[in-house]
Amino acid sequence: MNHLFPIFLKLNNDDLHLLIVGGGYVGLEKIEAVLGNSPEAKITLVAPEIRDEIQQIAAQNPHVVLLPRAFEDFDLDYKDLVIVATNDREENKRIKRLARARNLLCNVADTPDECDFYLSSIVKKGNLKVAISTNGMSPTLAKRLREVLTEALPDNLETAMEQLKGVRDLLRGDFEYKVQELNRITEVLVARKESNGQE
């Protein structure tokens, strides 16, 4: 059973501050994953050696701050989330413990047992976003599923979402009435799926 609870974080709103410790391949992968979704996320990345690709990202993004030195405990000050990706396992664990003591949510990229949260594979279609987790069992399967779902989901979902938002904004009446109306209008989506299943 996968007991992870998925949430969608508002990292783009200049409020939450992410710390990434480590500026190697994994640090790069994680900063790209975050900025690919939240381009204005407030990120501080600390590492003695920082890959060129990360330096280029920071040069173009005023919300990304690089600290070219080893992690110091005070780097956790005023942070909300931490991703730890150094090549020093003991230091990774120590940083995780410090983060926990401060009630910060922490991801230790190479050690699932030490993670408070995992990053997911993300299907994007306009405003629609589907996050995939395999419970850490196979990130590669998650990546492949992303590719399959990206291909399978129709591009006109954005139009459907816009129209439904329009209806939703127009609907007057109590909550129960709105739920009923929106369920009625969207019944066709489920019906189509059922008829597909019969073919």
Ligand SMILES: C[C@@]1(CC(=O)O)c2cc3[nH]c(cc4nc(cc5[nH]c(cc(n2)[C@H]1CCC(=O)O)[C@@](C)(CC(=O)O)[C@@H]5CCC(=O)O)C(CC(=O)O)=C4CCC(=O)O)c(CCC(=O)O)c3CC(=O)O
């Ligand atoms: C637990 C988790 C914690 C976390 O990092 O958050 C974790 C852990 C580990 N990843 C490892 C390896 C790889 N990770 C990827 C890719 C991704 N990994 C991601 C998430 C997660 N990875 C979390 C669980 C997610 C879930 O629940 O499914 C994705 C989805 C999101 C992202 O990172 O942005 C992103 C795909 C994004 C996309 O393309 O859509 C690839 C494939 C590739 O890069 O092509 C490989 C190599 C092949 C392989 O191993 O499958 C290793 C072994 C390291 C080693 O062997 O040394 C560990 C450690 C371990 O398992 O012990």
Ligand SMILES: NC(=O)C1=CN([C@@H]2O[C@H](COP(=O)(O)OP(=O)(O)OC[C@H]3O[C@@H](n4cnc5c(N)ncnc54)[C@H](O)[C@@H]3O)[C@@H](O)[C@H]2O)C=CC1
């Ligand atoms: N490369 C990969 O695909 C994967 C690697 N891993 C593991 O994740 C870890 C990181 O991997 P890479 O990014 O490839 O390593 P890397 O060697 O490319 O980068 C390590 C980074 O950690 C930094 N660092 C070291 N000590 C530090 C400290 N005290 N404070 C701050 N930063 C510090 C270095 O300066 C460097 O930027 C390794 O332990 C690796 O085994 C896990 C999953 C996948």
